Amino acid sequence: MSTSAESAVAPPVLREALPQTGGVPGRRVADRLWSALLIAFGGAILVVAGVIVFSLGHVASPLLRATHLIDFLLGTVWDPERERFGALTYLYGTVVTSLLALVIAAPVSIGLALFVTEMSPPSLRSIVSFPLELLAGIPSVVYGLWGLFVLVPLLRETVEPFLARTLGFLPLFKGPPIGLGFLAAGMILAVMILPTMTSISIEVLKTVPGAQREAALALGATPWEATRLAVLPYARAGILGAIILGLGRALGETMAVTMVIGNTPRISASLFAPGYSLPSVIANEFAEASGAMHTGALAALGLLLFVVTLTFNSIARLLVRVVTRGPERSAA
Amino acid sequence: MSLARRRFTSRAMTALCGLALLLALLPLVSLLMLVISRGAAGLSFDFLTQLPRPVGESGGGVGNAIVGSLSIVALASLIGIPVGVGAGVYLAENGDGRAGKLIRFTAEVLSGVPSIVVGIVAYGLFVVPMHHFSALAGAVALSVLMIPTLARGTEELVRLVPRTLREASLALGIPEWKTALRVVVRTALPGIVTTALLAIARALGETAPLLFTALNNQYWSHRPDEPTASLTVQIFNDAVSPYDELHARAWSAALVLLMLVGLLSIGARLFARLRARGQR
Amino acid sequence: MISAPPPVASSGPHPAPAASDTARPKIEAIDLSAWYGTTHVLRNVSLSVPANTVLAIIGPSGCGKSTFVRCLNRMHELVPGARQSGQLRIDGEDLLSRKVDPVDLRRRVGMVFQRPNPFPTLSIFDNVIAGFKLNGIRGDHAAVVEKSLRRAALWDEVKDRLHASALSLSGGQQQRLCIARALAIEPEVLLMDEPASALDPIATAKIEELIHELKQVLTVVIVTHNMQQAARASDRTAFFYMGELIEHGDTEQIFTNPREPRTEDYVTGKFG
Numbered sequence: 001m002s003t004s005a006e007s008a009v010a011p012p013v014l015r016e017a018l019p020q021t022g023g024v025p026g027r028r029v030a031d032r033l034w035s036a037l038l039i040a041f042g043g044a045i046l047v048v049a050g051v052i053v054f055s056l057g058h059v060a061s062p063l064l065r066a067t068h069l070i071d072f073l074l075g076t077v078w079d080p081e082r083e084r085f086g087a088l089t090y091l092y093g094t095v096v097t098s099l100l101a102l103v104i105a106a107p108v109s110i111g112l113a114l115f116v117t118e119m120s121p122p123s124l125r126s127i128v129s130f131p132l133e134l135l136a137g138i139p140s141v142v143y144g145l146w147g148l149f150v151l152v153p154l155l156r157e158t159v160e161p162f163l164a165r166t167l168g169f170l171p172l173f174k175g176p177p178i179g180l181g182f183l184a185a186g187m188i189l190a191v192m193i194l195p196t197m198t199s200i201s202i203e204v205l206k207t208v209p210g211a212q213r214e215a216a217l218a219l220g221a222t223p224w225e226a227t228r229l230a231v232l233p234y235a236r237a238g239i240l241g242a243i244i245l246g247l248g249r250a251l252g253e254t255m256a257v258t259m260v261i262g263n264t265p266r267i268s269a270s271l272f273a274p275g276y277s278l279p280s281v282i283a284n285e286f287a288e289a290s291g292a293m294h295t296g297a298l299a300a301l302g303l304l305l306f307v308v309t310l311t312f313n314s315i316a317r318l319l320v321r322v323v324t325r326g327p328e329r330s331a332a
Numbered sequence: 333m334s335l336a337r338r339r340f341t342s343r344a345m346t347a348l349c350g351l352a353l354l355l356a357l358l359p360l361v362s363l364l365m366l367v368i369s370r371g372a373a374g375l376s377f378d379f380l381t382q383l384p385r386p387v388g389e390s391g392g393g394v395g396n397a398i399v400g401s402l403s404i405v406a407l408a409s410l411i412g413i414p415v416g417v418g419a420g421v422y423l424a425e426n427g428d429g430r431a432g433k434l435i436r437f438t439a440e441v442l443s444g445v446p447s448i449v450v451g452i453v454a455y456g457l458f459v460v461p462m463h464h465f466s467a468l469a470g471a472v473a474l475s476v477l478m479i480p481t482l483a484r485g486t487e488e489l490v491r492l493v494p495r496t497l498r499e500a501s502l503a504l505g506i507p508e509w510k511t512a513l514r515v516v517v518r519t520a521l522p523g524i525v526t527t528a529l530l531a532i533a534r535a536l537g538e539t540a541p542l543l544f545t546a547l548n549n550q551y552w553s554h555r556p557d558e559p560t561a562s563l564t565v566q567i568f569n570d571a572v573s574p575y576d577e578l579h580a581r582a583w584s585a586a587l588v589l590l591m592l593v594g595l596l597s598i599g600a601r602l603f604a605r606l607r608a609r610g611q612r
Numbered sequence: 613m614i615s616a617p618p619p620v621a622s623s624g625p626h627p628a629p630a631a632s633d634t635a636r637p638k639i640e641a642i643d644l645s646a647w648y649g650t651t652h653v654l655r656n657v658s659l660s661v662p663a664n665t666v667l668a669i670i671g672p673s674g675c676g677k678s679t680f681v682r683c684l685n686r687m688h689e690l691v692p693g694a695r696q697s698g699q700l701r702i703d704g705e706d707l708l709s710r711k712v713d714p715v716d717l718r719r720r721v722g723m724v725f726q727r728p729n730p731f732p733t734l735s736i737f738d739n740v741i742a743g744f745k746l747n748g749i750r751g752d753h754a755a756v757v758e759k760s761l762r763r764a765a766l767w768d769e770v771k772d773r774l775h776a777s778a779l780s781l782s783g784g785q786q787q788r789l790c791i792a793r794a795l796a797i798e799p800e801v802l803l804m805d806e807p808a809s810a811l812d813p814i815a816t817a818k819i820e821e822l823i824h825e826l827k828q829v830l831t832v833v834i835v836t837h838n839m840q841q842a843a844r845a846s847d848r849t850a851f852f853y854m855g856e857l858i859e860h861g862d863t864e865q866i867f868t869n870p871r872e873p874r875t876e877d878y879v880t881g882k883f884g
Contacts, residue, residue, distance in 0.1 A: 028713075030507060030509050031507055031508045031509050033509070034508065034509030034512065034513075035426075035508075035509075037418070038418065038421060038422040038425060038426070039422065040418075041414075041415055041418025041419045041421070041422050042418075042419050042422030042423065042426075042431070042432070042435050043435075044415050044418075044419060044479070045419050045435050045438050045439050045442065045479065045480070045483060046434070046435060046438055048442065048476055048479060049438050049441070049442055051453065051457070052442075052445065052449070052450070052453050052476070055452070055453040055456035055457050056449065056452060056453060056456070058456055059452060059455065059456040059460070107352075108352045108355050108356060109352070109356075110352075111348060111349040111351070111352030112349065112352040112353055112356055114349050115346070115349035115350055115352060115353055119346045119349055119350070120350075128353065131356065131357055131360055132356075133597070134360060134364075135356070135359075135360050137533065137534075137537075137593060137594075137597055138363065138537070138590070138593075139536075139537025139538070139539070139564060139589060139590075139593065140537070140539065140540075141537070141539040141564045141567050141568050141571075141586075141589075142363070142367065142537075142567070142586045142589065142590060143363070144568070144571065145367075145567060145571045145582055145583065145586050146359075146362070146363045146366060146367070148571055148572075149366075149571075149579070150362060150363075150366060191359045194356055198356070222338050222339055222341070222342035223342050223346065224341055224342035224345040224346065225338065225342065227345075245444075248444050249444075251446070252444075252445070252446025252447070252448065252449070253446070254446065254447065254448045254539070254540035255539045255540055255564075255568060258568075259568070259571060259572060279446060279448045279540065282448050282451075282452070283448060283540055283543050286451075286452070286455070286543065286544040287465075287543060287544040287547060298452070299452050299456070302448065302449045302452040305446055305448070305449055306445060306446070306449045309444055309445065309446055309449075310441060310444070310445070312444075313440075313441055313444035314441060317437075317440050317441070428692070494729065496725055496726075496727060496729040497729050497731065497732075499687060499690075499723075499725065499729070500725065500729045500730075500731070500790065500793075501731075501742070501746070502687065502690065502718060503685060503687060503718055503722065503723035503725075503794070504718065504719070504722070504742060504743035504746070504747075504793065504794070504797060505715050505716065505717075505718035505719030505720075505743065505747060505797065506715070506742075506743065506746045506747060507715050510746050510747075511746075514746055515731060515746075518733055519731070519732060519733055521733075
């Protein structure tokens with residue numbers, strides 16, 4: 001077909017005879033400049049990503065050159081004076097607090113999302129988005145402040161003694177109730193990731209076709225059965241994505257965790273025990289690091305954090321996209 | 333299962349899901365009430381305008397931290413908003429090609445990068461070569477955090493502009509670039525302003541990327557290449573200190589921060605609503 | 613090949629000699645084809661339109677009639693993967709030539725779309741003058757606005773609220789505003805892609821009346837799937853089917869005495 005397009009245009013002689021149009025070059029330059037400018041802005045995103053990786057690697061390079069990767073990842077000693085750096089304690093704290101946050105926040109946010117999309121009257125729906133936006137808008141340092149002076153005393157004086165009395169036979173709930181520790185960090189993270197998880201879950205649930213729901217209701221299902229049989233299976237992957245996205249946020253959250261986790265580099269089974277997390281140690285030590293090697297080790301922790309969050313976020317984005325974009329695309 | 337039992341299950345699940353709403357509201361209400369009640373006591377004109385005083389001396393405030401926060405965020409917006417909005421327009425106009433998809437995916441991934449990691453990046457780029465902490469380094473870190481959200485937000489808003497509008501403009505013999513800028517982007521502008529205000533509010537609340545870029549300063553900062561105080565870092569330092577006076581200052585500073593962030597968010601929403609109404 | 617003098621009266625596979633074809637045509641399509649990606653949407657169309665007449669293009673959905681008018685102001689090529697071949701002449705000049713700047717062309721060939729699409733951020737006044745302002749053309753804007761609105765038969769209805777939002781108008785008024793906007797830059801040709809399909813009967817009648825007056829000053833090509841509208845508003849009619857031009861000629865002849873059985877089936881409502 002391309003050959004027919006070539007052969008069908010007028011011969012050159014005729015085209016030469018056509019009148020020239022004025023002002024064209026200037027405008028073409030402007031159009032080109034505009035698209036060049038846009039490409040530059042779009043490219044800036046790639047440049048930023050490249051710079052992030054490069055700069056992290058650069059700052060971390062003293063450590064990466066001196067230490068074997070496995071020793072770094074699995075080491076439990078962190079001694080800046082003797083330049084021995086192991087990441088495992090911090091990785092452990094990050095994973096434990098994030099998983100704890102997930103266990104607390106996931107059921108609440110799924111329930112809340114279902115309540116908003118499936119069970120509440122429409123007038124309530126728009127009202128619920130407001131507190132969610134408020135929760136999402138509160139700076140993490142303010143969460144930390146609240147955690148330190150409200151949540152931690154509450155845990156120390158009421159919640160932890162109660163858990164120790166009733167569930168104390170589990171290693172998770174052994175030890176003195178200090179307040180500061182994994183439990184406090186996990187709970188505050190749960191509050192912080194709740195808005196993200198809920199609002200994405202709501203988005204996902206909104207894409208479930210009404211016909212799906214009505215079909216179940218028309219068969220005589222109760223509202224809950226319609227939700228369980230028709231809505232949840234449809235939205236499962238997207239909700240999983242929302243949860244993983246929340247996990248990604250929890251993994252990288254710095255300030256609130258730093259303020260309530262206790263900042264003690266120790267691996268303990270008990271949730272009552274103080275610990276440390278990857279972002280927290282970076283926050284506490286980076287500005288006063290004792291030399292290039294120490295800075296490098298902290299940057300290497302940052303790199304580790306970057307890789308972990310990148311992995312989880314990519315998975316989550318793919319899951320959410322499969323659900324929310326799927327129906328649109330097939331309709332188009 | 334009997335119908336009565338099924339109905340009961342359905343009601344019980346509804347109640348459980350409603351309980352989730354209460355669970356979510358509880359920390360929010362507690363937090364807001366405490367920040368207001370504990371923070372209001374220390375608020376005064378001096379608190380908003382004076383330099384912080386050491387423990388033991390009464391009076392003083394967080395004036396330098398307020399100005400510092402605002403100037404770091406202003407500088408960050410100056411860098412972040414043009415790039416973020418521009419990238420968003422790029423994605424809306426040519427986002428369907430292979431490059432566009434790569435850039436969109438990168439923006440999505442970037443929006444999940446922990447802010448503390450961005451702090452390290454700005455440290456490596458600015459603090460190391462300049463040999464000192466600076467507001468500029470902090471602003472660059474914040475702008476990197478703003479760009480991906482702004483890009484995705486702008487893209488969606490520009491895509492909402494009907495194709496027919498673009499065609500109407502092109503059919504009038506208006507060149508591509510003018511059509512894009514004065515018709516398409518212009519139509520999406522109210523939404524873009526709202527998105528930008530929300531991004532500014534978010535940047536204002538960031539602490540981690542400032543800890544080792546802008547650092548802190550007990551005094552007024554006069555230049556963007558000096559260490560500069562910020563409200564968030566001030567709150568953090570005061571909160572983890574052992575002194576009750578500093579704790580009180582942290583609560584008051586938190587109230588100031590929440591008011592600033594809230595003002596921006598409310599402003600953003602009001603703006604969006606007013607514009608929407610003005611067009612009816 | 614096609615560089616020979618264009619066969620005015622014997623265009624296309626089905627010659628349609630019409631009385632009005634004596635003057636030099638304003639618009640001439642010669643062997644025009646168009647594609648979206650690999651879909652061939654317009655097949656070797658040849659037809660001509662005399663100056664100061666109204667050509668109606670009819671045919672069932674997807675027959676290529678919209679594509680044809682979108683080739684006339686080169687809006688077709690804006691769709692990714694869209695291509696065209698053949699010649700399309702206005703006053704004898706091939707407008708598909710690479711020398712022709714589509715932006716210049718679109719100032720000479722105005723277009724009105726299926727749904728009214730005024731610029732929502734602009735007032736009535738600014739909408740009419742948008743082509744002037746955005747192109748940076750100076751002049752007596754107020755006079756241009758009044759003249760264009762009068763020509764679009766909208767002046768009396770809006771003269772007291774020129775600075776109100778364009779969205780405050782009714783659908784029919786918005787469409788006439790879009791016509792005024794297109795007329796403001798004084799095009800030689802006006803393309804109308806189903807301009808009344810989103811309007812009520814009264815608004816439609818106004819648009820048709822308007823078309824009659826407009827042909828005093830320019831040449832109109834109107835796409836419609838409303839047969840009555842084609843019969844009422846046009847001098848000549850072209851029937852497209854599956855991307856091909858089946859028949860074209862005087863409107864009266866097409867509707868009363870079509871040569872092609874497919875045309876007859878369509879205008880009598882047997883399919884479409």
